[in-house]
Every structure is written in structure tokens, then in C-alpha cells.
Amino acid sequence: MSVATAFERARAEGRAALVGYLPAGFPDVEFSIEAIRCMVDSGCDVIEVGLPYSDPVMDGPTIQAAAQQALEGGTRTTDVLRTVEAVAATGTPTVVMTYWNPVERYGVDRFAADLASAGGAGLITPDLTPDSAAGWTAAADVHDLDKIFLVAPSSTDARIAMTTAACRGFVYATAVMGVTGARASSSDLAGPLVARTRATTDLPVCVGLGVSHGDQAAEVAAFADGVIVGSAFVRTLLDHADDRAAGLSALAGLTADLADGVRRG
Template sequence: MSTRTAFEKARSEDRAALVGYLPAGYPDVPGAIDALRTMVDAGCDVIEIGLPYSDPVMDGPTIQAAAQQALERGVRTADVLRTVEAVAATGTPTLVMTYWNPVEHYGVARFARDLASAGGAGLITPDLTPDSATDWIAAADEHDLDKVFLVAPSSTDARITMTTAACRGFVYATAVMGVTGTRTTTSDLAGPLVARAKAVTDLPIGVGLGVSDGDQAAEVASYADGVIVGSAFVRALLDHPDDRAAGLRALTILTEDLAGGVRRA
């Protein structure tokens, strides 16, 4: 299933899609695969797999902590692609979210080829803008991969138009100024940002702003096509470092709560 199809299926059910994120390799490669499959089974419509990176300037402390542990255990790009292959085999659209430097280091054309071979749906690139992405756009188009760029409340209308025009799959609206992470209340910047994006594109708009429970998911789902959750999933695992079964149970409970939220919006 393509990312766009997953969003369309959710829309046909009169709800938003639930997009779940975890970094590859935490607590280890098999553990991350188990966790991501648990999220799929419990209600995630789309999966984002983070490529752990040594300088995660846009990630909050929760995601940084898990990614750092993955790096310390030697996780490499090949492990990320192996994780993609295992999760994509469930039939759930599976994207990689990564800073650009590791892709450039791996080789842009090679990365696109290997991601497609693993069954990956595409790439989310938080620090790459379309006007600097000529090589990636060409490689993604060659392999029919989704190109998901970010828009933010600070984006001008012209930049939103340019960015959404370059996207395929969906548009990632990040409504938190600064680093990511869970928050107790959702941002009043998100609704206007989604409206501005919808004025210039027919692509689904997914919103990431630190959602951590079903009530917040329902709030975001009232105006967005997708609710993107990362730090809350990572926290569920970090909170159970010595009991993997308990971590998976916590992931199931959280995913079911969030999936219920996007359905009742």
C-alpha cells in the first residue's frame, strides 16, 4: 500500500491517519522491529523509521536518548533498511525519516535504490528543502518513492506553495517552533498552518507537534489528514528499559488510545 492510499483509506473511514515513529535500532534492531510491528497491529496506518544520527538538532531529548543508544550499539544504515524491509512486509507504508547528511554519505542514488528494494515508501527529510534537493528528487522519482518535505508556521506562502508542489505522498506540517517532543497542550499554530497548506495542495497534510494521547490526537485529527506521533512512542519504550514485554504492552495501549482518538475526532 502506498502512503497516499493509506491516507485515502483513512479518509474513506471519515478519520485521520495515525502515523507512528520510532528510531531504528532501539532498544536493538530486532527489538525495534518488534516494537514497530506492535504499533502496526495496534492501529498505526503509516510508519516512520528514524535513521539514528549523531547530531540530531531538530529532535527533542526523548528521541535523542533512544537514537544515541542505538548509535552506541553500532546501528548503521544497513540496519535501518533491514528494519524497513521487516515492517513494510506487513503491508503498512513505511518511510524513513532522516537528516540529509547520512543519505549523502551513503550515496543518494544508492540510498533510493536500496530503500525501494527494501519496500520502503519514501523519505521524510526535515533538514532538506526542495530547492536544495535536486539529486534526491531525481532519485526518488526514478524509484517512485515519496518525497515528504516539511512546512512550518514560519514558512511564507510562497515557500509553502513551493514545498508542497515538490512533495509526494503527504506534506509534513511541523507546528512546534524548535525541537520536537510531547507537550501537554497542542499548538494553536497547527490549524492555520494546515489551512494555508490545503489552500495550495490536494496532498494529505500530516501534523507533528508532540501529541501524546488520544485526546490530543482527536484535537489534531479535527483539522489534519494525519496525526504524527514520535516522542510518546519512544517514551513508552524508554520507560521500560529492562522489560521488553512491558514496553510492548505500553506501546499497544498507547497506540490503541491514539487510534481511538483519530477515530472520534
């Protein structure tokens, strides 16, 4: 299934989509595949497979810790592609989220070809902007892969328009929606960002970061086409590192709560 199809289905059901992130290889490759399949079975509409990287400057400590575990366990780009293949086989649209350096090292054209061959739907590139992405854009277009770039509250209207024009699949709107006291002001930033982004594109606009339970998912789903959750899934597995069965059970419960949230929103 394509990413577009997942959003069309969610829209037909009158709800936002739930987009779930987990790094490949965390805590090891086989278990990360099992965990992501659990997220799919429990209500995720789209999956983001993280490519572990040694210098994750835009990630918080939770995802950094998971990526470090994956790297220490020997996870490589080929393992990420194997994870994509296993998850995409469920019929759930699967994209890779990665910093640009590993793709460049692997080879841009080779990465695009191998991602498409694995059944991947596209790529989220948090540190690559459309005006620096000519090589990726060309490779993605050859293999019909989605190009998902980021917009932020600090983006100018012109910058948002340039970014959304280069996107395919959905647009990733970054706004912190954590459980701390900053949550209300972050929400104040997210809604207007989605509105500004929608003014430039018909693509779905998805919001991350920081959603950690169903009520927050409902709050974001009220104004966004998709709710992106990452750290909460990672934290659940970190909290159950000594009991993987309990970790999967907790992961299923969290996913179901979030899936209920996007339906209530």
C-alpha cells in the first residue's frame, strides 16, 4: 500500500492517520521487526523505520539511546532495508527516516533502488532540504519513492511553499507536543503551522514530535492529517528492556491508545 492510500483510507474513516516510528536494530534487528509488526497489528497506519546514525543531532535522548544500542549491536543500512522489507510485507506503507550522510555513503541511486526493491514507500530526510536535494529528488522520482521534507514554525511562508512543492507522500510538520509545561505553547505553534502548510499543498500534513498518549493524539488529530509518534514507542521498549514479552504487551497497549486517540480527534 502507498502512503497516499493510507491517508485516503483514514480520511474516508473521518480520522487522522497514526504514524509510528521505531529505529531498525533496536534492541536488535529481529526484535525491532517483531516490535514494529506489533505496532502495525495494534493500529499504526504508516511506519517510519529509523536508520541508526552516530551523530543524531536532531533527536532527543530517548531516540539517541535506542540508536546507540542498535549501532553497538552492529546494525547497518542493509539491516534497515531488511526491516523495511519485513514491515512492508504486512501491507502497511513503510518509509525510512534518516539523516542524509548514511544515504550518501551508501550511494544515493543505490539506496533509492534498494529501498524500492524492499517495498519501501519513501524517505524522510530531517537534515536535507529540497534546495539541496537534487540528487535525491532525481533518484526518488526514478523509483517512484515519496520525498518527505520538514517544515517548522520558524519556516517562512515562501520556505513552506518551496518545501511542500518538493514533497510527495506527506509533509512533516515539526512542533514539540510534550507532556511538560511547554505543551500548551507548543500546541499553539502546531495548529497555525499546519494551517500555513495546508495553504500551499493538498498533501496530508503530519505533526510530530512529543505525542505520548491517546489524549495528546486526539488533540493533534483535531487539526492535522497524521499524528507522528516516536519517542513514546522507544521509551516503552527501553522501560521493558529486561522483559521483551512485557515490552511487546506495553507497546500494543500504547499503540491501541494512540490509535483510539486519532479516531477521537
